[in-house]
Amino acid sequence: MNTNRLNSFTDGVVAIIITIMVLALPVPTGGGMKALAPLWVLFAAYALSFLKVGIYWSQHHHMLLASRRVSGPALLANLFFLFCLTLMPFVVRWIGEAGITRDTVIAFGVVNLCCTLSSALLVLTLLRANDSDSPIAKAARNRIKGPVTISAYVVAIGLAFAWPLAAVAIYVLVALMWLVPDKRLEQLIVDA
Amino acid sequence: MKPDRLNAFTDGVIAVIITIMVLELKLPAEPSWQAVRAVLPLLGIYALSFVNIGIYWNNHHHMMQSVRRVDGRVLWANLLLLFWLSLFPLLIRWVGEAGVSTMPVAAFGVDLVLASFAYLLLERALIACEGERSTVAKAVGSRTKEWLSFGLYVIGFGAAFAEPWLSLALYVAVAIIWFVPDRRFEQQA
Numbered sequence: 001m002n003t004n005r006l007n008s009f010t011d012g013v014v015a016i017i018i019t020i021m022v023l024a025l026p027v028p029t030g031g032g033m034k035a036l037a038p039l040w041v042l043f044a045a046y047a048l049s050f051l052k053v054g055i056y057w058s059q060h061h062h063m064l065l066a067s068r069r070v071s072g073p074a075l076l077a078n079l080f081f082l083f084c085l086t087l088m089p090f091v092v093r094w095i096g097e098a099g100i101t102r103d104t105v106i107a108f109g110v111v112n113l114c115c116t117l118s119s120a121l122l123v124l125t126l127l128r129a130n131d132s133d134s135p136i137a138k139a140a141r142n143r144i145k146g147p148v149t150i151s152a153y154v155v156a157i158g159l160a161f162a163w164p165l166a167a168v169a170i171y172v173l174v175a176l177m178w179l180v181p182d183k184r185l186e187q188l189i190v191d192a
Numbered sequence: 193m194k195p196d197r198l199n200a201f202t203d204g205v206i207a208v209i210i211t212i213m214v215l216e217l218k219l220p221a222e223p224s225w226q227a228v229r230a231v232l233p234l235l236g237i238y239a240l241s242f243v244n245i246g247i248y249w250n251n252h253h254h255m256m257q258s259v260r261r262v263d264g265r266v267l268w269a270n271l272l273l274l275f276w277l278s279l280f281p282l283l284i285r286w287v288g289e290a291g292v293s294t295m296p297v298a299a300f301g302v303d304l305v306l307a308s309f310a311y312l313l314l315e316r317a318l319i320a321c322e323g324e325r326s327t328v329a330k331a332v333g334s335r336t337k338e339w340l341s342f343g344l345y346v347i348g349f350g351a352a353f354a355e356p357w358l359s360l361a362l363y364v365a366v367a368i369i370w371f372v373p374d375r376r377f378e379q380q381a
Contacts (some may be wrong), residue, residue: 007197007199007200009199010205011201012204014201015203015204015205015208016204016208018210018274018278019203019208019209019278020208020212020283021278022212022278022279022282023212023215023281025282027282027285027286027290027296028286028290028295029289032295033295036295036297037272041366047275050275050278051271051275054268054271054274054275057201058264058267058268058271061193061197061198061201061267064197065193065197075381083365126252179268180251182264185267186193186264187265189193
């Protein structure tokens with residue numbers, strides 16, 4: 001199977017996920033500047049979630065560009081990945097209602113950990129579906145960002161029990177790490 | 193990388209944004225002309241936002257026609273544009289709750305300024321990726337319209353603190369400027 005329909009289905013689902021998160025944001029209650037003060041934290045949480053979903057999409061885009069074929073297991077792994085992503089608007093809504101608390105910060109970390117793990121599972125199924133000399137196989141050989149991300153989320157979830165803000169700082173750092181483009185992977189895709 | 197998936201993703205996001213905005217509209221409280229008149233400003237803001245999102249999609253569509261490849265920087269610039277566009281439904285809801293008043297109208301202006309700035313960044317990223325002699329670079333040209341709208345949005349934002357309706361008039365004026373299709377790309381294609 002080629003990758004076209006898996007890509008367009010994923011694009012559709014991710015597009016809805018990234019967009020409906022805004023419905024969870026409350027609007028200021030009054031007209032003055034003071035009414036904005038309690039909202040900026042929620043706005044920042046929204047912006048971070050938007051960035052995270054964008055990063056997951058971008059990763060998916062790169063992984064699938066490096067793949068020539070998909071398999072049945074890859075479709076299922078992709079669906080599982082999408083399921084984890086659909087929990088992002090849910091956790092954003094919780095943050096919107098309860099604010100940045102220990103439990104919401106932990107939930108945010110758990111959802112992102114699930115997204116990262118399911119994305120790694122998708123890579124495994126893609127590796128099986130493609131030849132050992134395909135771009136994805138070459139790109140997967142020395143991945144460092146994946147394991148770093150998983151460890152960072154595990155640490156952050158642990159820290160959130162005592163210091164939720166430390167966990168938030170780790171979430172932001174992980175996002176910044178992914179913003180740096182992967183030149184090596186882009187080169188592999190150009191060569192492909 | 194080819195721009196296919198970037199386009200498909202952008203189309204999906206914009207399609208959802210332009211559709212969920214209608215959920216923020218309110219029905220008249222009772223079946224009377226007075227109640228209908230009370231919801232008209234909200235309907236106007238909805239129409240303005242719908243047109244604005246439509247204009248961004250149109251211009252994105254035209255610009256991407258002449259683009260052969262994209263890179264990581266383009267993906268991020270595009271995502272930034274989508275982020276600012278995604279806030280329009282929220283701003284409509286705010287106008288729905290607070291009415292046409294300074295804060296929501298000023299916030300609307302801030303979002304318009306940032307979206308147009310992100311669009312300028314996207315143009316730069318595309319030109320950096322495709323080269324100064326590419327079709328997209330020639331078609332984008334001097335970006336007079338982009339900077340003009342950027343300036344009018346900034347003025348519109350400031351005007352909200354004196355007269356919110358004046359800001360809305362400026363936002364509508366920019367929409368009219370862009371309503372004329374972007375011939376630059378049609379000529380190059």
